[in-house]
Amino acid sequence: MVQAGRTPARRRGPAVVAALTCVAALGVGGCTRDDDGGFRPGAADAGDPYVPGHGNGGYDVSAYRLRVRYDPAADRLTGHATVTATATEALSRFNLDLVGLDVSRVSVAGAAAEHRRDGDELVVTPSRGLPRGAGFTVEVDYAGVPTAVKDGVLGNGGWLHTADGAIALGQPDSAATWFPVNDHPSDKATYQVEATVPDGLAAIGNGVPGKRSSADGWTTWRWTESSPMASYLTTLVIGDYRVTTGTHAGRPMVTAVAAGLPADGPAARSIARTGAIVDFLASRFGPYPFDAYGGIAIAEDRIRYALETQSRPVYGPGFFRAGRPDEAVVAHELAHQWFGDSVSVARWSDIWLNEGFATYAEWLWAEHTGGRTAQRAFELQYAATDWSKPSVDPGRAGLFGDAVYKRGALAVHALRRTVGDETFSRILRGWTAERKGGTATTADFVAYAERVAGRSLRLLFDAWLVGGIAPTLP
CATH class of the missing domain: 2.60.40.1730 (tricorn interacting facor f3 domain)
Structure with missing residues (x-):
């Protein structure tokens, strides 16, 4: 989300x-x-x-x-x-x-x-x-x-x-x-x-x-x-929509844009990038986990968020008010198809497993398209983070807060810096394959990362996810 x-x-x-x-x-x-x-x-x-x-x-x-x-x-x-x-x-x-x-x-x-x-x-x-x-x-x-x-x-x-x-x-x-x-x-x-x-x-x-x-x-x-x-992650969207049905990589691609939004406007152009963004994310996270693709752009102002509804995210109109496509939100919701949808949280206190990886996917996509590098995004976010708020068990009021999203993404990049790109890739791709269709906790992910890396990572995750002071940069 x-x-x-x-x-x-x-x-x-x-x-x-x-x-x-x-x-x-x-x-x-x-x-x-x-x-x-x-x-x-x-x-x-x-x-x-x-x-x-x-x-x-x-x-x-x-x-x-x-x-x-x-x-x-x-x-x-x-x-x-x-x-x-x-x-x-x-x-x-x-x-x-x-x-x-x-x-x-x-x-x-x-x-x-x-x-x-x-x-x-x-x-x-x-x-x-x-x-x-x-x-x-x-x-x-x-x-x-x-x-x-x-x-x-x-x-x-x-x-x-x-x-x-x-x-x-x-x-x-x-x-x-x-x-x-x-x-x-x-x-x-x-x-x-x-x-x-x-x-x-x-x-x-x-x-x-x-x-x-x-x-x-x-x-x-x-x-x-x-x-x-x-x-x-279920959704049902009923109304006057322009529905486009095609295929991508041999699977159905269904997108829908509310009739009240311009046919060639930023919302339509953003979700039209779904296939390209999924293909990029698959190169990082492993094969796309579902039998269909798509997205739904709605015109309802009461919906002030986008949500990773499985195989077909729903995007509220606020992301496209600037009059240009917002590929970051599409990358975020599509990353959830691996992290949150295919591998789901067993309890809500571990929601950083969804949002931290999805936020990190925004950094990866920006770098891929010639924007800010993931390392630079990491450095800037590190300097701006409130370390008093934990990513794990953030409390009901913090369920959708920066500690879950941005501090969670910092922890992902810190893991990458610590274990190296090759091991990091094996952790991400192996995790999404081994846990496909199931649920997991933070403890499950830490244990898996340690198994692949062949070393203890407990202190690393403790510092980046729940520690009360800024961790040492890896």
């Missing part, structure tokens, strides 16, 4: 063993619910203090299939969600995050399930207990007027009704405002989305485009993201 958790599995006691024996005899989901027999409610929180109430425990989602229909005139969304998951505990019930929308029906493994609302939580009680290790499918029918989520510390996100449609976007809040979800980056999943909107409007999402169909004045747009995706 650029601005203009789950509960540990319990040990298998006798009651859980009995439940698994029941599965063997009757098949998955074949045991009746018995809270005293080992089945327990899943946690209603992923346990991340940066986003209290987000995410849930007791299960791991592998796939979401969403069918939504949105009528901008009424600002009404209707949806059907199919969530495929595996129980990581013996569950008597579990939660899904869902903000504001009304639920009419829930089923688990094809059987009707009890459900109730508890604030922004949908509490689901299946007709039969879910033994640990059991795969299951949840289907939810829901509808209503979706809302934005306002958080004065972390910024606004969610579903924003616009003059010509809507935008679902935000970090860390967005997904739960338009579909039921385990809303924390520690639980990534694949997505299939069908979005039906009035004829003449676009509905642009993540991943590979599917076949469009129209009937009775409505058009259905289809999108598939087959690589695991954190929920906050």
Whole structure:
């Protein structure tokens, strides 16, 4: 992003063993619910203090299939969600995050399930207990007027009704405002989305485009993201857009520019550089990790940031007010496709792993195009940095602060200076390959860098990421 958790599995006691024996005899989901027999409610929180109430425990989602229909005139969304998951505990019930929308029906493994609302939580009680290790499918029918989520510390996100449609976007809040979800980056999943909107409007999402169909004045747009995706990286942009579909390096390239922006203006020219910038970044970070490319330029002034929505970043209009392309923001959001999207944070306190590398990519791109060198950017930023603010665990108020972005980038370049270009390249390319599609922490990255470098780097990272005084220049 650029601005203009789950509960540990319990040990298998006798009651859980009995439940698994029941599965063997009757098949998955074949045991009746018995809270005293080992089945327990899943946690209603992923346990991340940066986003209290987000995410849930007791299960791991592998796939979401969403069918939504949105009528901008009424600002009404209707949806059907199919969530495929595996129980990581013996569950008597579990939660899904869902903000504001009304639920009419829930089923688990094809059987009707009890459900109730508890604030922004949908509490689901299946007709039969879910033994640990059991795969299951949840289907939810829901509808209503979706809302934005306002958080004065972390910024606004969610579903924003616009003059010509809507935008679902935000970090860390967005997904739960338009579909039921385990809303924390520690639980990534694949997505299939069908979005039906009035004829003449676009509905642009993540991943590979599917076949469009129209009937009775409505058009259905289809999108598939087959690589695991954190929920906050989902997007759905609905409205009057000029959509261009082509290919790059044998993969779909879909870009969209709001009709209210000039067809040949700075926003359009900026996202037109997507292919060239991705190719350069791939030479530094390793192969591009997804099946599609693209970008979306919006004209909504309430969005004062750009976000690395997976495979197709969304850019707010503020980056292009100067009347010229802004390739730095495109380089930043595309770098996130490796750092943040493919390799995601397991907890929000480690967000520098996303933003530090993306900021460093801006320095690399500027150098590549004849601008300031990465070394000079490092020197200037070093002199301007407030070392009292840490990059790791910056606090909720510092989640999108300079310590995360700029001090994080300083740490990346300090690593490069310390281990040398060849080893630095092996660390970056190996990290993105080994962790592709997964999650990681700062400790994971430090351990990996030490393994590749063949030396201890703990003091280096401590000094550059969390130390309270300016480190010695390497």
